Amino acid sequence: MAKKRENGEGTITKLENGSYMGRIFLGYKADGKPNRKSVYGKTKAEVVQKIQQLSLNRVNGVKESSSMALGRWMVFWLENFKKLKLKPKTYEVYDTQARHHIIPSLGEIPLKDLNSLQIQKYINDKSKPLSPATIRKQYNILNSALEKALANDMITKNPCKNVELPILEQKEIKALTLEEENKFIEESRDDRLHTLFVLAFDSGLRLGELLALTWGDVDFEKAEVTVNKNLIHVKDYEGKSNSKNVLKVQDNPKTKSSIRKVPLPQRSLKLLKELKSKTNTIMVFATKTGNYLNPRNAERSFVRIATKIGFDDCNFHSLRHTYATRLFEVGIPVNVVSKLLGHAKTSITTDIYISVMPSLKNDAVKVLDLLHSGKLGNKPIINQLQTN
Numbered sequence: 173m174a175k176k177r178e179n180g181e182g183t184i185t186k187l188e189n190g191s192y193m194g195r196i197f198l199g200y201k202a203d204g205k206p207n208r209k210s211v212y213g214k215t216k217a218e219v220v221q222k223i224q225q226l227s228l229n230r231v232n233g234v235k236e237s238s239s240m241a242l243g244r245w246m247v248f249w250l251e252n253f254k255k256l257k258l259k260p261k262t263y264e265v266y267d268t269q270a271r272h273h274i275i276p277s278l279g280e281i282p283l284k285d286l287n288s289l290q291i292q293k294y295i296n297d298k299s300k301p302l303s304p305a306t307i308r309k310q311y312n313i314l315n316s317a318l319e320k321a322l323a324n325d326m327i328t329k330n331p332c333k334n335v336e337l338p339i340l341e342q343k344e345i346k347a348l349t350l351e352e353e354n355k356f357i358e359e360s361r362d363d364r365l366h367t368l369f370v371l372a373f374d375s376g377l378r379l380g381e382l383l384a385l386t387w388g389d390v391d392f393e394k395a396e397v398t399v400n401k402n403l404i405h406v407k408d409y410e411g412k413s414n415s416k417n418v419l420k421v422q423d424n425p426k427t428k429s430s431i432r433k434v435p436l437p438q439r440s441l442k443l444l445k446e447l448k449s450k451t452n453t454i455m456v457f458a459t460k461t462g463n464y465l466n467p468r469n470a471e472r473s474f475v476r477i478a479t480k481i482g483f484d485d486c487n488f489h490s491l492r493h494t495y496a497t498r499l500f501e502v503g504i505p506v507n508v509v510s511k512l513l514g515h516a517k518t519s520i521t522t523d524i525y526i527s528v529m530p531s532l533k534n535d536a537v538k539v540l541d542l543l544h545s546g547k548l549g550n551k552p553i554i555n556q557l558q559t560n
Contacts, residue, residue: 243279
């Protein structure tokens with residue numbers, strides 16, 4: 173028999189299994205319907221405490237967490253908050269990480285029940301097969317989704333805040349030595365993408381930036397190329413193609429600093445002039461049918477040649493690393509290299525390339541030796557290092 177509680181505390185009923193159920197009226201919903209909540213407990217005192225907490229939360233304006241499952245929320249968040257905001261390739265990363273990792277593991281948990289211990293266990297379990305960088309990427313995606321849930325009063329706090337992440341280790345990059353660079357160029361001489369490879373060595377452009385180039389971006393008189401777009405191979409979310417993935421040209425590059433002018437040496441200019449005389453396409457690098465070249469095909473061509481000459485531990489991006497390394501080897505300041513690479517901050521350049529400059533570390537010690545011995549003259553330091 174339900175017993176009426178005083179002061180609007182609701183009703184408490186003893187159930188057949190010996191436990192208790194409480195019901196409380198919390199005002200009206202946005203649609204005008206009564207907002208009633210039910211709570212359960214093994215004892216009457218436990219139910220009374222839960223009812224009092226709900227009543228107190230209402231008085232203090234504390235929102236109640238949503239019972240929507242995390243998986244449902246993440247799908248809604250991706251499609252309604254991120255799809256139009258993110259660039260296609262970035263959205264694909266968010267979508268893939270959420271649907272293939274986060275949702276299968278945590279998706280069935282209601283938002284109101286998700287806690288930092290569950291997220292910590294997920295991070296720990298995923299740290300075994302995945303890299304720290306990938307784990308942090310997934311954490312950032314989950315944290316962003318929960319921050320939006322918090323902003324929409326779906327949760328009272330973000331459980332990601334107390335999670336410990338794996339230490340992010342700087343990945344060792346691969347740059348070719350000058351001898352290896354020349355060997356690769358010679359080996360690729362008969363390949364139809366030979367000019368693409370040489371231009372990558374000579375400009376440091378990303379593969380997508382190279383494949384998006386049009387002849388209007390190449391200034392032969394000023395001996396420079398303008399970088400203002402990027403070709404991406406991305407999942408076809410709009411369903412406009414018969415294939416799963418499509419090629420898209422992004423006119424808004426990775427960052428504002430990605431838009432830049434890069435000077436070109438004579439060997440690249442010569443090859444580009446020869447290529448232009450043989451083609452009638454708008455794109456600098458195109459397929460035999462005049463379409464954009466798929467980045468994956470260019471990557472395969474590079475790997476095929478690299479493997480043939482024994483360079484098994486590098487990829488197309490290694491050409492960009494090689495370009496930066498050559499500049500550092502001849503004493504170009506890091507801020508200049510950073511601008512040529514299109515990095516948003518000089519610190520990004522420093523963090524990436526300090527590991528590929530062991531010889532420059534030795535050169536720094538040589539400079540100190542010259543300074544201490546009084547042999548450091550007025551000539552540029554790089555010249556003195558080359559003669560000592």
